[in-house]
Amino acid sequence: MATEIILPQGGQDLAEAKVARWLKAEGDKVAKDELLCEIETEKAVFEVEAPEDGTLIKITVAGGKSAPVLSVIGYIGEPGEQVAESIDSESEVPVSGETTSSGKTVIAPDSIEIVREFDQPQSMTTDVSRIKISGRARRRAEEQQINLGLLQGSGPCGRVVEKDILTYSGATGQQLSSLQPSSSISYPDAAGKRVPLTKMRQVIARRLQESMQQLPHFYVTVAVEMDEALQVRADFNRALSRDDKRKLSVNDLIFKATALALEEFYEVNCHFREDHLLYLDDINIGVAVSLPSGLVVPVLEHADQLPLGDIAEETKRLIGLAKAGKQASVAPGSFTISNMGMLEVESFTAIINPPECGILAVSGIQKKVVVSKSGDLCIRQKMKMTLSADHRAVDGVLAANFTNKIKYHLQNPRTLLK
Amino acid sequence: MAAIRAAQMGADVTVIEKKVLGGTCLNWGCVPTKTLLQSARCYQSVLNSSKFGVYNTMQSFRFDKMVQRKDAIVKTNVNGIKHLFQKNKINSFEGTASLVDQNIVSILYPDGKTESLKADAIIIATGSEPLTPKFLKFDGDRVITTTEALKLDTVPKSIAIVGGSVSGCEFASLFSQLGAEVHLIEMLEGIVPTEDKEIASKLTSELKMSGINILTNSPVESIERIYPSGDVKLAIKGQASRQVEYCLLTLGRKLNTKNIGLESLGIKHSPTGIEVNAQMQTNVENIYATGDVTGKMLLAHVASEQGIVAVEHIMGKKVSMDYQTVPAFIYTHPEISSVGRQEGELKKEGINYLTGKNYFNSNAMAMGMGEADGFVKVLADAKSHQILGIHVIGPHATDLLGEMVTVIKNKMTVEQVKDVIHPHPTLSEVIKEAVLATIDQAIHG
Numbered sequence: 119m120a121t122e123i124i125l126p127q128g129g130q131d132l133a134e135a136k137v138a139r140w141l142k143a144e145g146d147k148v149a150k151d152e153l154l155c156e157i158e159t160e161k162a163v164f165e166v167e168a169p170e171d172g173t174l175i176k177i178t179v180a181g182g183k184s185a186p187v188l189s190v191i192g193y194i195g196e197p198g199e200q201v202a203e204s205i206d207s208e209s210e211v212p213v214s215g216e217t218t219s220s221g222k223t224v225i226a227p228d229s230i231e232i233v234r235e236f237d238q239p240q241s242m243t244t245d246v247s248r249i250k251i252s253g254r255a256r257r258r259a260e261e262q263q264i265n266l267g268l269l270q271g272s273g274p275c276g277r278v279v280e281k282d283i284l285t286y287s288g289a290t291g292q293q294l295s296s297l298q299p300s301s302s303i304s305y306p307d308a309a310g311k312r313v314p315l316t317k318m319r320q321v322i323a324r325r326l327q328e329s330m331q332q333l334p335h336f337y338v339t340v341a342v343e344m345d346e347a348l349q350v351r352a353d354f355n356r357a358l359s360r361d362d363k364r365k366l367s368v369n370d371l372i373f374k375a376t377a378l379a380l381e382e383f384y385e386v387n388c389h390f391r392e393d394h395l396l397y398l399d400d401i402n403i404g405v406a407v408s409l410p411s412g413l414v415v416p417v418l419e420h421a422d423q424l425p426l427g428d429i430a431e432e433t434k435r436l437i438g439l440a441k442a443g444k445q446a447s448v449a450p451g452s453f454t455i456s457n458m459g460m461l462e463v464e465s466f467t468a469i470i471n472p473p474e475c476g477i478l479a480v481s482g483i484q485k486k487v488v489v490s491k492s493g494d495l496c497i498r499q500k501m502k503m504t505l506s507a508d509h510r511a512v513d514g515v516l517a518a519n520f521t522n523k524i525k526y527h528l529q530n531p532r533t534l535l536k
Numbered sequence: 537m538a539a540i541r542a543a544q545m546g547a548d549v550t551v552i553e554k555k556v557l558g559g560t561c562l563n564w565g566c567v568p569t570k571t572l573l574q575s576a577r578c579y580q581s582v583l584n585s586s587k588f589g590v591y592n593t594m595q596s597f598r599f600d601k602m603v604q605r606k607d608a609i610v611k612t613n614v615n616g617i618k619h620l621f622q623k624n625k626i627n628s629f630e631g632t633a634s635l636v637d638q639n640i641v642s643i644l645y646p647d648g649k650t651e652s653l654k655a656d657a658i659i660i661a662t663g664s665e666p667l668t669p670k671f672l673k674f675d676g677d678r679v680i681t682t683t684e685a686l687k688l689d690t691v692p693k694s695i696a697i698v699g700g701s702v703s704g705c706e707f708a709s710l711f712s713q714l715g716a717e718v719h720l721i722e723m724l725e726g727i728v729p730t731e732d733k734e735i736a737s738k739l740t741s742e743l744k745m746s747g748i749n750i751l752t753n754s755p756v757e758s759i760e761r762i763y764p765s766g767d768v769k770l771a772i773k774g775q776a777s778r779q780v781e782y783c784l785l786t787l788g789r790k791l792n793t794k795n796i797g798l799e800s801l802g803i804k805h806s807p808t809g810i811e812v813n814a815q816m817q818t819n820v821e822n823i824y825a826t827g828d829v830t831g832k833m834l835l836a837h838v839a840s841e842q843g844i845v846a847v848e849h850i851m852g853k854k855v856s857m858d859y860q861t862v863p864a865f866i867y868t869h870p871e872i873s874s875v876g877r878q879e880g881e882l883k884k885e886g887i888n889y890l891t892g893k894n895y896f897n898s899n900a901m902a903m904g905m906g907e908a909d910g911f912v913k914v915l916a917d918a919k920s921h922q923i924l925g926i927h928v929i930g931p932h933a934t935d936l937l938g939e940m941v942t943v944i945k946n947k948m949t950v951e952q953v954k955d956v957i958h959p960h961p962t963l964s965e966v967i968k969e970a971v972l973a974t975i976d977q978a979i980h981g
Contacts, residue, residue: 525763
């Protein structure tokens with residue numbers, strides 16, 4: 119019996135991905151864990167390994183084609199083995215511009231599938247209440263008065279996601295414009311180089327615009343005295359060899375401090391969902407990584423359970439993978455840190471990455487003249503950080519306590535070494 | 537101690553320890569606490585040296601150095617145990633033990649491997665750990681137990697100690713002598729409720745005099761951390777809230793009865809301890825329990841005596857445990873010690889008794905030492921003059937008790953002690969004088 123090769127769930131908000139290229143051809147022998155193909159998502163490229171030893175007997179999604187996550191993209195089995203027709207047709211993925219034998223017309227501009235049923239009676243009998251649909255998609259469908267029975271979901275297990283609504287309502291390809299205010303301004307012609315939006319840029323634009331428009335952001339800024347933290351970091355690093363991966367950056371200290379703060383103020387370690395708050399069991403902190411093409415946020419899982427040296431090693435690995443365009447992590451983030459310290463910014467604010475409820479914007483360390491407790495003037499290394507919080511989930515006092523706890527740990531850095 | 541005695545008696549002995557040989561007392565309890573208290577005393581001597589005509593200009597200390605000294609002393613003692621084990625050919629393993637059946641113990645090593653050992657007799661001595669009720673939000677950072685308090689690298693500027701029992705008072709004394717602002721918070725009407733009332737009241741006034749803020753009848757209702765200072769804010773029933781740098785929880789101890797296989801063998805136990813008879817046997821006859829886990833008296837010297845009773849019984853001797861003459865100490869400044877009956881008990885039981893008291897301020901040695909505060913109180917049977925109890929608060933109270941433990945254990949009378957010459961000038965004279973005071977024959981009364 120042939121084994122299915124499944125297109126992995128590459129990220130929490132991904133519904134589909136593109137098979138960039140196959141590294142093996144049909145009929146090739148493959149060993150378990152051998153690389154089969156590369157998958158490209160909106161954010162990254164990652165690899166799919168053979169689930170077991172055998173022969174790649176069939177490729178169902180060719181290189182360059184897209185498919186929903188968790189669908190079958192090929193089979194491994196005995197040479198000459200036929201893939202059972204039933205499996206084959208059930209799992210067959212609609213591909214751009216083809217008309218399938220079942221009478222459905224599948225159109226997929228820009229590799230996003232739109233499925234429209236032309237057989238009205240069948241679709242009218244669908245029990246709308248039993249359709250699998252995300253909360254956001256349901257709300258959008260209601261806004262646009264779309265009959266849910268007419269939709270075919272592209273999410274895992276056929277779940278209808280927001281994108282299906284957008285594509286169904288004809289907004290495909292103009293998703294951005296549909297999100298812009300209706301009283302759009304017409305701009306005068308201007309000379310310049312037109313650069314079409316890359317997929318990543320589209321995602322960034324859509325998600326951040328949604329976040330800014332839908333999440334009531336508020337901001338809490340604190341200034342942290344970093345002298346002691348820098349000392350602890352220097353002492354820690356001095357004990358390590360030159361190229362030890364556990365060497366700490368300032369960002370690692372902030373990571374650990376934030377993880378400890380999320381542990382106590384678990385109300386910030388939260389996802390805002392349609393009608394409830396989900397306080398997350400795991401503390402998974404994302405770190406914003408800048409790429410020439412845009413921005414990705416690899417996630418460090420269980421950040422609260424890692425000692426400082428491991429945080430340093432693991433974030434280095436994740437950032438390295440992200441910069442190489444590889445899928446670095448698949449866990450859903452619970453909070454994000456955006457650090458522009460190395461860019462010497464005085465302060466800035468960041469946009470929340472929903473469904474998370476907070477993001478910490480960390481600025482550069484600068485020498486400042488301050489008045490000490492005893493009233494003397496002295497020079498201290500100060501760093502500003504600004505928490506952006508979603509006021510639907512987080513209130514002011516909580517945000518202040520949470521941010522101040524991060525400050526406490528950074529100003530008492532020995533607490534980070536425990 | 538049990539292991540060494542067993543080996544001396546010819547048994548093949550294996551000890552399985554989860555953390556470090558020596559247990560709580562040596563590693564996280566009495567020994568490190570007393571060592572740090574000695575550093576604090578030393579600092580106080582330096583501060584008060586001018587009373588002795590000694591002048592010094594450098595009056596400073598480093599707590600981290602005190603902690604280092606303490607660690608070195610603990611280590612020396614742990615190595616001493618290792619040496620004694622080797623000498624007596626005792627096997628010891630680092631791992632977590634649990635009972636499999638009446639004769640088999642399985643060991644889980646730190647690397648995840650397991651092994652089973654067969655034994656004719658098994659002694660459970662899993663001890664106890666500090667109790668940390670959930671609502672008091674122990675975090676090991678600023679809300680701590682004695683384990684963390686012994687590892688601090690600086691003296692807290694201010695500390696609230698919740699629980700006015702022995703260890704609460706000892707840490708209050710320690711940090712207060714090193715200049716911390718100390719709040720000692722007790723739920724009951726008085727601190728050290730297990731001690732003689734008069735002694736407890738004297739300790740209360742001495743600690744207050746030394747600057748400790750003692751709150752009694754004051755249950756702590758909640759604890760919260762304040763950021764960015766990291767301070768701890770305590771809400772206390774009937775009192776204004778207190779904001780301090782550290783909060784130390786000294787609320788007694790939780791017995792380690794979990795995950796050691798008691799249930800699978802049907803060994804009777806409750807949260808107050810494993811049930812044992814006077815020979816330290818559990819209801820499974822070849823399985824014994826000793827130390828804190830029996831919930832009898834959570835004292836190291838009781839545990840080691842229990843261990844020796846258990847071992848001697850295993851090896852066929854007729855022995856039993858006697859809790860009547862267990863001495864108790866508190867290493868505050870001033871120190872407290874006691875052995876035998878308390879006045880309150882005698883009153884309640886309607887026993888006619890004589891009381892004798894003598895104060896250190898009439899003792900030449902105590903005056904010379906500049907520590908003349910405190911007294912000795914002796915209780916004797918009115919008819920037989922047998923000495924029933926003795927309670928000391930004052931300089932070296934803990935060392936002075938040795939003599940009286942022998943007296944109580946051997947049921948000696950006032951007259952027998954009267955005949956014993958006590959050296960002069962020593963603090964021990966106060967003991968003799970207090971004994972004589974029961975029959976109104978004290979010289980310096």
